[in-house]
Amino acid sequence: MMMIRSNSALKSFIGKTPLLYSAHTTFLASLIHSNSSFSSNASADFQQHSKSKYQKVANLNDALNLFDQMSQQRPFPSIIYFTQLLHSVTKMKHYSHSVDLFKQMCALRVPVDKFTMSVAIKCCCQLYRTNDGFAILGYCFRRCIVPDDFIFSALLDGLILEDRILEAEIFFKKLIKDKLCEPDVVMYSTMIKGLCKVGNNVIAIQLLRLMDERGCKPDVVVYNNIIDSLCKDQMIDDAFKLFKEMVFQKRIPPNVITYSSLIDGLCNLGRWEDASKMLQEMLDVGISLDVHTYNILVDAFCKEGKIEEAENVVDIMLERGIVPDIVTYNSLIDGYCLRGELAKAKAIFDSMVFRNIGPNVVTYSSLLNGYWKNSKIDEAMLLFHKMNEKGPKPDVITYNTMLWGLFRVGNCGAARKLFDEMRAKGLKPNECTYRVILEGLCNNHLIEEALSLFHLMGDSKLNSCIIVYNIVIDGASICGKFDIAKALFQDLTNKGLHPNVRTYSVMISGLCREGLVGDAKELFYKMEESGCAPDNVSYRVLLQGYLKNKHYVDVEMLLHEMVGRGYSLDATNVSILLDQIAAGSFDNTLIELIGKLVPKELMDGPNFSLK
DNA sequence: CTAGGGTTAG
Numbered sequence: 001m002m003m004i005r006s007n008s009a010l011k012s013f014i015g016k017t018p019l020l021y022s023a024h025t026t027f028l029a030s031l032i033h034s035n036s037s038f039s040s041n042a043s044a045d046f047q048q049h050s051k052s053k054y055q056k057v058a059n060l061n062d063a064l065n066l067f068d069q070m071s072q073q074r075p076f077p078s079i080i081y082f083t084q085l086l087h088s089v090t091k092m093k094h095y096s097h098s099v100d101l102f103k104q105m106c107a108l109r110v111p112v113d114k115f116t117m118s119v120a121i122k123c124c125c126q127l128y129r130t131n132d133g134f135a136i137l138g139y140c141f142r143r144c145i146v147p148d149d150f151i152f153s154a155l156l157d158g159l160i161l162e163d164r165i166l167e168a169e170i171f172f173k174k175l176i177k178d179k180l181c182e183p184d185v186v187m188y189s190t191m192i193k194g195l196c197k198v199g200n201n202v203i204a205i206q207l208l209r210l211m212d213e214r215g216c217k218p219d220v221v222v223y224n225n226i227i228d229s230l231c232k233d234q235m236i237d238d239a240f241k242l243f244k245e246m247v248f249q250k251r252i253p254p255n256v257i258t259y260s261s262l263i264d265g266l267c268n269l270g271r272w273e274d275a276s277k278m279l280q281e282m283l284d285v286g287i288s289l290d291v292h293t294y295n296i297l298v299d300a301f302c303k304e305g306k307i308e309e310a311e312n313v314v315d316i317m318l319e320r321g322i323v324p325d326i327v328t329y330n331s332l333i334d335g336y337c338l339r340g341e342l343a344k345a346k347a348i349f350d351s352m353v354f355r356n357i358g359p360n361v362v363t364y365s366s367l368l369n370g371y372w373k374n375s376k377i378d379e380a381m382l383l384f385h386k387m388n389e390k391g392p393k394p395d396v397i398t399y400n401t402m403l404w405g406l407f408r409v410g411n412c413g414a415a416r417k418l419f420d421e422m423r424a425k426g427l428k429p430n431e432c433t434y435r436v437i438l439e440g441l442c443n444n445h446l447i448e449e450a451l452s453l454f455h456l457m458g459d460s461k462l463n464s465c466i467i468v469y470n471i472v473i474d475g476a477s478i479c480g481k482f483d484i485a486k487a488l489f490q491d492l493t494n495k496g497l498h499p500n501v502r503t504y505s506v507m508i509s510g511l512c513r514e515g516l517v518g519d520a521k522e523l524f525y526k527m528e529e530s531g532c533a534p535d536n537v538s539y540r541v542l543l544q545g546y547l548k549n550k551h552y553v554d555v556e557m558l559l560h561e562m563v564g565r566g567y568s569l570d571a572t573n574v575s576i577l578l579d580q581i582a583a584g585s586f587d588n589t590l591i592e593l594i595g596k597l598v599p600k601e602l603m604d605g606p607n608f609s610l611k
Numbered sequence: 612c613t614a615g616g617g618t619t620a621g
Contacts, residue, residue, distance in 0.1 A: 052613075083614055090615090118615050153616045189617045224618040231619095257619045264619070295620050327620050334621080362621045369621095397621065 054084035060097060063089050067101055076110050083115045095123040099132075114140070118150045125158025133158050152180070153187045160194035168194045183211070189222045196229030201238070204229065218250070224257050231265025239265055256282070260293045267300035275300070291317070295327045302335025307344075310335055326357050330366055337370025342379070345370050361392040365401050372405030380405055396422070400432050407440025415440060435468060442475025450475050451484070464495055470502045477510030485510050501527075505538045512545025520545050521554065536567040543569070547576045552585060559593045568599040 057063040063085060070077050070085070082105060089098045102120040105112055112120075117140050124133035133155050140147050152175055159168035172191050175181050183191070188211040195204040204226050208218055223246040230239035239262060246252045259282040266275035282289075294317045301310035310332060314324050329352050336345035349367055352359050364387045371380035384402060387394055394402075399422040406415040419437065423429065434457065441450035454472050457463040469492045477485040489507055492499065499507075504527040511520035524542050527534055534542075539562050546555050562568070569577070577594055580586055586594075 050613085055614085078613095080614060087615065113614095115614050122616070148615095150616045157617070184616090186617045193617070219617095221618045228619060255618090260619045290619095292619055299620065325620095330621070365621070 052081065052084055054081045055088055057085065057088045060089065060092060060094050063092075063094075064097070064101075067104075071104065071108055071110075076108075079111055079113055079116065082110060083113070083119060086116065086119045090119055090123055093126075095126045098123040099127070114145050114148065114151075117145060118148075118154065121151055122154040125154050125161065128158075128162055130155060130158030130162055130164070147180075149181055149184050149187060152183075153190055156187060156190050156194075160190065160197060163197070165194050165198045182214075183216065185211075185216055185219055185222065188216055188218070189225060192222055193225045196225055199229075199233065201226065201229055201233065201235070205242075218252075220246070220252050220255050220258060223250075223252065224255075224261060227258060228261035231261050231268075234265070234269060236262075236265045236269060236271075254285075254287075256287050256290050256293060259287060260290075260296055263293065264296045264300070267296065270304075289322075291322050291325055291328075294322060295325070295331065298324075298328055299331040299334075302331045302338065305335070305339055307332070307335045307339060307341075326352070326360055326363065329355075329357060330360075330362050333363060333366045333370070337366060337373065340374050342370055342374055342376060359391070361395050361398060364391055364394070365398045368398065368405070369401045372401065372408065375409070377405070377409055394422075394427075396427050396430050396433065399427060400430075400436050403433065403440065404436045407436065407444060410444055412440065412444050412446065431465065431468075435471060438468060438471045438475070442471060442478065445479055447475050447479035447481060447484075464497065466492070466497050466500050466503060469497065470500075470506055473503065473510070474506040477506065477513060482510050482514050499527075499530075499532065501532055501535050501538060504532060504534070505541050508538060508545065509541045512541070512549065515549055517545055517549045517551045539565075539567050540570045540573055543573055544576065547573070547580065555586075556590055556593070559590070559597060563593065563596050567597070569594070569597045574598055 054066065057066060067082075067085060070082065076082070086098055086101055089101065099120060102112070102116065102123070105116065117136055121133040121136050124130065124136065137147060137151065137155065140151070156168055156172060159165070159171060168191065172183070172187070175187075176183065181187075188207065192204045192207050195201075195207065208222060208226060211218055211222075223242060227239045227242050227246075230236070230242065243254065243258065243262060246258075247254060259278060263275050263278050263282075266272075266278060279289075294313060297313050298310045301307070301313065314328060314332070317324050317328070329348055333345045333348050336342070336348065345367055349359055349363060352363065364383065368380055368383055368387075371377075371383065380402075384394070384398075387398070399418065402418055403415050406412070406418065415437070419429070419433075434453070438450050438453060441447070441453070450472060454463055454468070463469070469488060473485045473488045476482070476488065485507070489499070489503070492503070504523060508520045508524055511517070511523065520542060524534060524538065527538070539558065543555070543558055543562075546552070546558065574594075577586075581591060581594075
């Protein structure tokens with residue numbers, strides 16, 4: 001059975017590079033040969049028996065009914081039972097109901113204690129209402145309840161959830177300085193998570209060292225936080241350094257999350273063979289893949305366009321008794337969308353209902369994204385309509401997707417309306433929203449509006465972002481306002497921002513568009529000096545500038561450099577070069593040089609017969 | 612004696 005599937009997978013790889021093929025196969029092989037993972041639930045069952053009925057409520061309704069009964073008894077049942085019930089509701093993630101029950105308890109004068117407070121604070125924080133959490137902390141002080149690590153951790157976590165990292169840091173330091181508590185491993189881990197969240201891996205590692213020095217031994221969760229963050233930032237070598245430190249120096253056994261993070265990091269870098277090795281290592285040390293790990297693999301295959309492989313992984317999951325969840329199906333939808341197979345994506349979307357998995361906001365957004373990327377305007381509009389009628393509530397990402405699509409088809413008016421609508425619904429546009437709008441306006445030649453929006457952002461985080469600058473600089477330059485582009489380029493350094501490769505490429509392209517080839521060349525060689533090496537795109541842009549401005553003297557040198565760096569030409573370059581060859585502008589040595597720079601994809605095209 | 616906190620996937 002498995003062999004047949006592997007063979008069909010094999011077919012899909014014919015024509016691809018052998019390395020990729022074997023890496024994928026090994027990858028699958030290690031999946032196939034791994035042990036089935038039917039873990040014993042004996043201990044869980046045992047624990048079930050010792051649990052009270054307040055801890056075992058199956059759903060929200062039961063919990064609410066039970067609460068009603070309890071609140072009518074006199075005297076009140078033990079606060080322990082109330083708190084257990086509250087905790088059950090919290091574990092079901094019905095945080096707002098939990099807070100509600102807590103409020104009722106207070107109103108009924110049920111003698112709430114530290115444990116109750118702790119659950120209530122936790123719920124406020126998870127609802128992005130950390131300020132309310134702090135209000136309950138004040139209530140604790142008034143009631144002479146001394147808050148403990150649990151309460152402080154919940155508050156710290158809330159600040160981090162709301163991206164209030166600076167406040168989190170101040171709070172954390174204050175706790176230590178005022179000796180309100182000595183942070184334990186969970187609190188350190190939470191603070192470290194926050195630092196990682198804002199990309200401050202270096203400080204996170206410093207805190208890891210500090211906690212060790214202060215006598216709080218880091219555990220696998222602390223390491224996982226940093227390892228995952230490093231993986232997400234594509235700093236996989238650092239991640240492995242930490243991994244080895246954890247395993248060999250600290251003797252902390254990695255868990256399924258450690259491996260999953262590393263495998264995810266490797267897959268995102270396209271390092272299939274290494275990912276495969278890690279998967280094997282994980283199985284060798286006796287850790288089975290869980291639904292998250294499988295989902296990472298499904299997602300990785302989907303992102304590579306290897307849907308057949310992804311489907312194989314799903315089959316393996318099913319065979320092993322691991323039920324694919326909404327994340328699995330969302331990845332598959334993404335994968336089919338990426339390949340332009342919208343009917344397949346829609347089929348999965350529709351099938352989810354039968355599997356008792358209701359499509360969530362991610363599912364809808366993915367399919368919408370697929371429709372827009374493939375120019376299925378009507379389908380996108382219809383699906384969005386359906387979503388508003390009877391689907392999950394669209395979130396910022398949904399709106400960003402819609403805005404992107406509307407701008408792409410040039411419907412700036414509808415985009416405007418939708419933007420107003422999203423704000424009317426109380427959704428806060430994020431950085432991505434502004435990028436989408438700026439780019440949309442620029443691409444539709446509405447540079448004035450883009451600039452006024454850009455200036456409207458003032459000195460916020462939003463326009464102190466190099467990506468945003470790149471968009472506006474490019475937009476201004478495309479719209480013939482190169483003086484503005486130049487001013488913006490100056491402006492960003494004044495703000496202490498560093499131009500990146502893209503910024504330089506955009507500027508070089510702009511200079512060339514203005515016919516200022518000399519300046520373009522100067523900037524091109526300056527960027528390397530500034531520690532920003534030109535990439536393939538920079539070369540292609542400059543070459544295009546040289547050619548379009550008939551600046552032939554530097555072409556040969558540039559081509560040689562491109563060969564040296566292993567770069568290649570794009571379709572535009574090749575097309576102009578072919579014209580020039582036909583016109584006799586280049587001699588034979590140059591034609592040979594060009595031949596080395598034409599990528600295989602372009603060679604196969606019917607328009608290019610360059611040998 | 613019974614109760615509470617942190618890690619992976621758009």
